[in-house]
Amino acid sequence: MNILLNIIWFVFGGVMIAIEYLISSIAMMITIIGIPFGLQTLKLAKVALWPFGTKITDGSWPNGCLAGIMNIIWWFVGGVPIALTHLAWGVLFCITIVGIPFGMQHFKLMKLALFPFGNNVEM
Numbered sequence: 001m002n003i004l005l006n007i008i009w010f011v012f013g014g015v016m017i018a019i020e021y022l023i024s025s026i027a028m029m030i031t032i033i034g035i036p037f038g039l040q041t042l043k044l045a046k047v048a049l050w051p052f053g054t055k056i057t058d059g060s061w062p063n064g065c066l067a068g069i070m071n072i073i074w075w076f077v078g079g080v081p082i083a084l085t086h087l088a089w090g091v092l093f094c095i096t097i098v099g100i101p102f103g104m105q106h107f108k109l110m111k112l113a114l115f116p117f118g119n120n121v122e123m
Contacts, residue, residue: 002053005101014049021045036070037078040116044082047112047121051105055122056112071117079114086110 006014021044028038047054086106093103112119 005052006050009051009102009105010049014051018045018049021048036117037074040074043116043119043121044109044112046123047109050123051108052101053123054108056108057120057122058118067117071115074116075114079116082113083110086113 021041025038025041025045028034028041047056086109090103090106090110093099093106112121
């Protein structure tokens, strides 16, 4: 079932979301300071491409004070707009019964978009 849902997700927008995350990741990795943020955006791209069957394991708070500070910077600079976008799409999809599984995937992406440092993506 996950394969069928992933194919539907891929065709109807998942590939576009993943491409947007990939482009933003490459743009962030141009500078040395942006490399850690670009790597976190790659996490989002991986989940956005094939969300069904992936698990996001919560590492609670990332180890080290630098990762915690970067999580806070991420939250203020880019995490909130990304999360609000996924929230809006999740609510829109959850209006219909057929769209609930797709809305739940947007909620999963929203959780990862808020605090990517310390969360792991398992396929």
